[in-house]
Amino acid sequence: MSYQIDIHTTNQSRLNELDFANIPFGKVFSDHMFIADYRDGKWQNCRIEPYGRLSISPAMSGLHYGQEIFEGMKAFKDQEGNPQLFRPEMNVNRFNRSAKRMAMPDVPDELFLEAMKKLVALDKDWIPTGEESALYIRPFMFATDEYIGVQPSNTFRFIIFTCPVGAYYTKPVSVMVSEEYVRAFPGGVGDSKVAGNYGAAMMPYTVAKEHGYNQMLWMDGYEFKYVQEIGTMNVFFRIGDTFVTPSLDEKTILEGVTRDSVIELLRDKGYNVETRRVSIDEVLEAHQQGKLKDAFGTGTAATITHIVTIGYRGTDYELPPVEKREVSTQLKQDLQHIRTSKVSDSHNWVHKIQEEPLAVNK
Ligand SMILES: Cc1ncc(COP(=O)(O)O)c(C=O)c1O
Numbered sequence: 001m002s003y004q005i006d007i008h009t010t011n012q013s014r015l016n017e018l019d020f021a022n023i024p025f026g027k028v029f030s031d032h033m034f035i036a037d038y039r040d041g042k043w044q045n046c047r048i049e050p051y052g053r054l055s056i057s058p059a060m061s062g063l064h065y066g067q068e069i070f071e072g073m074k075a076f077k078d079q080e081g082n083p084q085l086f087r088p089e090m091n092v093n094r095f096n097r098s099a100k101r102m103a104m105p106d107v108p109d110e111l112f113l114e115a116m117k118k119l120v121a122l123d124k125d126w127i128p129t130g131e132e133s134a135l136y137i138r139p140f141m142f143a144t145d146e147y148i149g150v151q152p153s154n155t156f157r158f159i160i161f162t163c164p165v166g167a168y169y170t171k172p173v174s175v176m177v178s179e180e181y182v183r184a185f186p187g188g189v190g191d192s193k194v195a196g197n198y199g200a201a202m203m204p205y206t207v208a209k210e211h212g213y214n215q216m217l218w219m220d221g222y223e224f225k226y227v228q229e230i231g232t233m234n235v236f237f238r239i240g241d242t243f244v245t246p247s248l249d250e251k252t253i254l255e256g257v258t259r260d261s262v263i264e265l266l267r268d269k270g271y272n273v274e275t276r277r278v279s280i281d282e283v284l285e286a287h288q289q290g291k292l293k294d295a296f297g298t299g300t301a302a303t304i305t306h307i308v309t310i311g312y313r314g315t316d317y318e319l320p321p322v323e324k325r326e327v328s329t330q331l332k333q334d335l336q337h338i339r340t341s342k343v344s345d346s347h348n349w350v351h352k353i354q355e356e357p358l359a360v361n362k
Pocket of ligand 1: 072228230231232233234254255256257258259298299300302
């Protein structure tokens with residue numbers, strides 16, 4: 001099914017204000033956004049319009065009870081300068097799984113993909129091509145009923161906007177093992193991309209910062225023993241020649257698109273990758289025995305970010321120098337090369353955005 005998307009373009013592009021050599025993460029927004037409203041059981045009024053302010057009611061239920069979900073993905077340019085997406089269907093599926101968990105309507109795949117492709121095609125000149133740069137895409141949905149009773153909303157708004165970004169982390173990170181705060185329990189929403197997960201992590205994040213670390217390394221909430229993930233990244237450890245990463249079985253971590261891609265790429269290279277429970281004791285014991293060769297986080301924004309220090313119960317465990325971590329460093333480059341079609345895409349991960357002529361209503 002094809003959706004009618006009305007397109008109203010800006011007559012005042014802000015592109016010339018962008019300094020492509022100095023792009024901060026997440027603070028500059030491209031010219032247009034997509035909006036659709038869910039009412040009477042269906043998505044309607046689908047439109048692309050100039051990026052700008054929204055007018056909302058103070059009683060809007062999403063503001064009070066957090067019925068809000070989002071996604072994060074990136075568009076790149078291929079070697080000829082044509083726009084393309086990386087595994088967008090995984091984000092769409094994850095978004096709709098989050099929607100289900102939060103009693104929100106799903107956004108049909110065709111509408112989601114069509115909206116995103118049209119939006120990126122329209123603002124393709126905003127896609128930066130520098131090392132570690134991309135056009136970050138932020139789809140999100142929130143409850144819009146003007147009602148402060150606690151119940152699922154009947155109306156929703158779905159928006160996609162984009163922003164050109166450089167690297168999320170410009171340096172490797174240090175992490176503090178959380179022994180007091182918990183991000184997710186089985187049966188909760190840890191595997192969904194819901195706003196509340198991030199809101200609840202803000203205070204622990206400041207605690208990690210106060211102790212001199214960049215991020216919390218989240219642990220299970222029963223025993224504080226098994227590793228879950230980092231604020232915006234899944235986590236991998238290289239123990240000897242095996243890569244281990246927490247499994248998805250308990251539904252307490254986000255099913256990362258980058259995580260999945262890294263697992264496949266490592267296996268392609270012949271490495272053994274285990275997805276299972278990983279205890280902090282196992283990691284630190286491997287460290288003590290000199291077997292912990294690497295640890296890194298994976299995420300769309302962060303790509304692959306090395307972990308240099310793990311702080312646990314007042315002790316800092318320093319990991320091998322980043323220069324010695326050839327496999328993950330190469331992996332980061334391989335991923336970037338696939339996303340920009342510098343190498344062939346044997347997994348069919350890249351979606352070219354066909355530049356159909358846009359039906360524009362100014
Ligand atoms: C909590 C959390 N874990 C992991 C990830 C990595 O997921 P992905 O690789 O799909 O970006 C993210 C980023 O979206 C995240 O927010």
